Amino acid sequence: MTEFNQAASPFSSAGRGVGSTAAAAESTANRQRAERVMRRDGLQALVATTPENVGYVIGSQLRATNWTMQIYAVLPADPTARPRLIIPTNRLGVVAQIGLTTADLYLYSDFFLEGSPEGRASTPDVDAFYALLQTAHTYAGPLEALNAALHDLGVGQAAVGIDEMRISPSVYAQFEAGRPERSVIRAYALFREIRQVKTPVEIRRLREAAILNERLERELIGLIREGVHEEEIAAHYRRGIVSAGAVPAMVAVGAGPRSALPLIERYFRRIEQGDLVRFDLCSHLDGYWADTGRTAVLGEADEWQTKHFAAVYAGWETALEQVRPGVQASEIFEAAVGRVRGSGIPHYRRQHVGHAIGLELYDDIVLGPSDHRVLEEGMVFCVEVPYYELGAGGFQIEDTVVVTPDGYEFLTGMPRVLYRQ
Amino acid sequence: MTEFNQAASPFSSAGRGVGSTAAAAESTANRQRAERVMRRDGLQALVATTPENVGYVIGSQLRATNWTMQIYAVLPADPTARPRLIIPTNRLGVVAQIGLTTADLYLYSDFFLEGSPEGRASTPDVDAFYALLQTAHTYAGPLEALNAALHDLGVGQAAVGIDEMRISPSVYAQFEAGRPERSVIRAYALFREIRQVKTPVEIRRLREAAILNERLERELIGLIREGVHEEEIAAHYRRGIVSAGAVPAMVAVGAGPRSALPLIERYFRRIEQGDLVRFDLCSHLDGYWADTGRTAVLGEADEWQTKHFAAVYAGWETALEQVRPGVQASEIFEAAVGRVRGSGIPHYRRQHVGHAIGLELYDDIVLGPSDHRVLEEGMVFCVEVPYYELGAGGFQIEDTVVVTPDGYEFLTGMPRVLYRQ
Structure with missing residues (x-):
């Protein structure tokens, strides 16, 4: 034997x-x-x-x-x-x-x-x-x-x-x-x-998952052209993710009016000049989730798009400024929402501005108004301050960070800009 | 509004x-x-x-x-x-x-x-x-x-x-x-x-899932060449399935000694001359599962391969001959196992020779020795009489059929032969 x-x-x-x-x-x-x-x-x-x-x-x-x-x-x-x-x-x-x-x-x-x-x-x-x-x-x-x-x-x-x-x-x-x-x-x-508190092996796996997800996200932004169908872009993501041995989950690729839809599982639109295209992409690799998001525009961004993206960016930036051990999840939420409201979207409302990620897409601890638990070193969060306006458009910036002794470190690396194609 | x-x-x-x-x-x-x-x-x-x-x-x-x-x-x-x-x-x-x-x-x-x-x-x-x-x-x-x-x-x-x-x-x-x-x-x-008893809409969806699965299975057999890695073949399946909007699940592609492994989720072998390559492929489309299997050989089949494939084929054929309303699941099992034993594998043992398929890969009713329930028109079964011998090789023929008033109808259509590449 x-x-x-x-x-x-x-x-x-x-x-x-x-x-x-x-x-x-x-x-x-x-x-x-x-x-x-x-x-x-x-x-x-x-x-x-x-x-x-x-x-x-x-x-x-x-x-x-x-x-x-x-x-x-x-x-x-x-x-x-x-x-x-x-x-x-x-x-x-x-x-x-x-x-x-x-x-x-x-x-x-x-x-x-x-x-x-x-x-x-x-x-x-x-x-x-x-x-x-x-x-x-x-x-x-x-x-x-x-x-x-x-x-x-x-x-x-x-x-x-x-x-x-x-x-x-x-x-x-x-x-x-x-x-x-x-x-x-x-x-x-x-x-x-x-x-809640990830081990070094887990952080490495989450980083690998995030890197793969962002590699595809970059490719997807590169596919944006007039007449390209949302479905073609989503299919490219699914193929790329499975080719890397990972599993695609929610693939939000929403163009024009559909950029305002938080969850997207079906695709209907061919991209037109001036369309926002919002990406919120989820996959898992060896069981560890990635969840990242960016927003692009085909052509020049108009005034409304520019202003609302700036507000979302400001909120995202403010959320991250709070991330460090000892801070309550709810404090991050309040700071970020307040910043968006003061930056051009006075009616802004959200359930949360992020969530822990790991073996579940939503691991324990949500950066929301009623979660008063305290951040610890080794926790990993997706930070996102999206805005969705039906009839107008939607914006997403979503990154993944690990909490360090004095702040955070990104697992994601794509520039946080309104991409132009 | x-x-x-x-x-x-x-x-x-x-x-x-x-x-x-x-x-x-x-x-x-x-x-x-x-x-x-x-x-x-x-x-x-x-x-x-x-x-x-x-x-x-x-x-x-x-x-x-x-x-x-x-x-x-x-x-x-x-x-x-x-x-x-x-x-x-x-x-x-x-x-x-x-x-x-x-x-x-x-x-x-x-x-x-x-x-x-x-x-x-x-x-x-x-x-x-x-x-x-x-x-x-x-x-x-x-x-x-x-x-x-x-x-x-x-x-x-x-x-x-x-x-x-x-x-x-x-x-x-x-x-x-x-x-x-x-x-x-x-x-x-x-x-x-x-x-257990599928509606016409369900049978149509199961047929679509089976047709897609077999389209890929044909392509996979076409990829068999000396030096090709199991992983390349499995990756082709996953890409093709997601490109069609479906979801790949278990992708058993086992070459040479690994053809004897019932479940395969990791891939290690480059195909060599004379290798058996056993396929058992599972995916789901709109929630409905497909589960089909075939076996190929690179080059000429040797005597052992030819004989064992023939025994498995005989068992599969006998199982199908029993499929009609009113027959007990266990009767199909006994007939198929007996036929394999009489056709060159006297020590043949199995848990089952098939299972219902639908919204779950294993729907209710298993074609096994202790399931004495009776088949009805509109039930859909995967019929499989595989043989696995560690150190030697494995064989699979798996098809999907719907029970009709006087027998069955195939949802699958690939020839049931030992494929040669």
Whole structure:
């Protein structure tokens, strides 16, 4: 039997060329922060069930094709203990391809596969798959596998948190029934709290996602011409994003009157002279989101466009001036909205001027009027102060920054101007 | 105020050219089957919460970027009553772009947007958005909006089913607490039961998805050459699928020893002379899935390859011979597995030889040993009898068929041969 050998993993290289479309599994979780949160709430472990939280615990995204599939990961409070991954046996080959070394495996349900690569032509991931098949224990179902993982971690009957957002309600109910009263709490919000402060690996991945997104955004601005259809521009984005191994999500490309639409998922307009074209582009790479935006005009900007862009820019600038540890999210919001109102849009209203970004497009903490939480070093935010006026047009400047000890650092780099084509 | 005018909708044309990347909303649900299921279980309405079930009720997919977003749709038991859609106000623009006319809207939470398109340059979807903004009532939260929708449908305190798989557990608990005891049942399985028998609109969409998938599959086979990397082939698939407005999911392109891997999400191998290349390709178009597979060889097939392909083909053929109304899923399984065993792979084992396909990759009913349910006209199945042998190779033939009164009809059309390049 071939041992599962990390050095032989096709993922041991950090390269991202052909044959390495996604990052190898590496630890992404902020274990110290997780320990602090669990100690505060008297928990011995957290169970992840959403793809984002499972990916956070194991350091790699498993792209389950059916989102009702039961996949869990256990994050122990003890930062020296290894996480556990609970998956159906039919996903084992994917785990082998990822070269997962960050978690111990608990399989459930049967899956038939013949053969042995011993002494025959093979590849490292096939060898790894075979070795895992030979060594991993298979439990009857996800509940049994989860309980075994918690038992092996020595959690016993202690309190645990469970991400309630994707576990099947019937498995959740059985899990709860098998443990002492009030020893199971809902933990989706706790995962989001832990994820607020990004680790260096996460910041690197967010930077890669932002760089890719902006590379495409530049190309999209370059495509603006009279008669070009919004759909052609959006399709270029989608093709470029998937070619880089990432996943396109919302692709707002709105020209003329449609620049005023905040969310765009369908495309109808050919660009005309004088049109504003507003971009708000979202994608994710290895599970980490990018969300960036710019505005362009075909030809010369008119007075209304120039004035409103300037107001939006002023608000964006003011928001960023506030970004540093210790500032409340709501303070950033108030400063930015006030600045826009004083810069030419006196009736300006917004729900927020940005949001945390990470494994979810909207991570925890919103730069809005009722979020009084305080920024910390290592948090990552999209800062945006858009303006939408139906019948007139819309403007967007959206950048991503990481909070540093004395301010912020951009993950994005495109000039913040009203682009002219 | 501009009235929301269906005739003015940019979606009134059935075309799928530039400017119409996705189908307009049209009724997809099998209302008669839904009525029968609800009457049997004493329910007055079903509440959809997963994107698949919401899309089923309203006839169009809302591509929410955050899957924890609370979006519901209510399907009344009375087939003449209109469905209701519950969305956060910030998704209203998307609804306008879709040209949704199949459901009444219930909005919740605030969203700020200025202006009015009256008398100014605009587009039909901007007008529709504005009209909806002016006329729709906004509720405090998703629970209030859901209760209002049920009230307006005259459901009162009668029993309802609620799709438990994506509603936030706290909203679910509050919803249950506000209604008589035992009047709320979990309904994810009921939606899947209703969706077993596809409507003509659904079959058309599944056919379009299958045709697109096979167009790419043909192109992929054409790319097979010595030295070509699996990743190049997979990337061609992803680009082609997104260019057609669809979404790529699992892209199994496995060459040589990697042809034996059932699920492939990472790519490592350059194709060599004599390699098997196994394809199993999944995507979805307007929410409807395609899942097709073929196997190729570079050069001449050797004896082992020829023999095993023939056994897999025989099993596939036998499975299809069984497909007709009244046959149990398990009978198809037993016949196909028996035929493979008698055709050169005596040790052959499988979990299933196919699965229903629709709004989920695995819809309800699996062609497996323990599923004794009976096929009905209008069900759609992927039929597959793959063989995977680690260290040797793997084979796949996967087609999609709709059950007809006296057998089946293919939605797929590629020759079922061992392709040679």
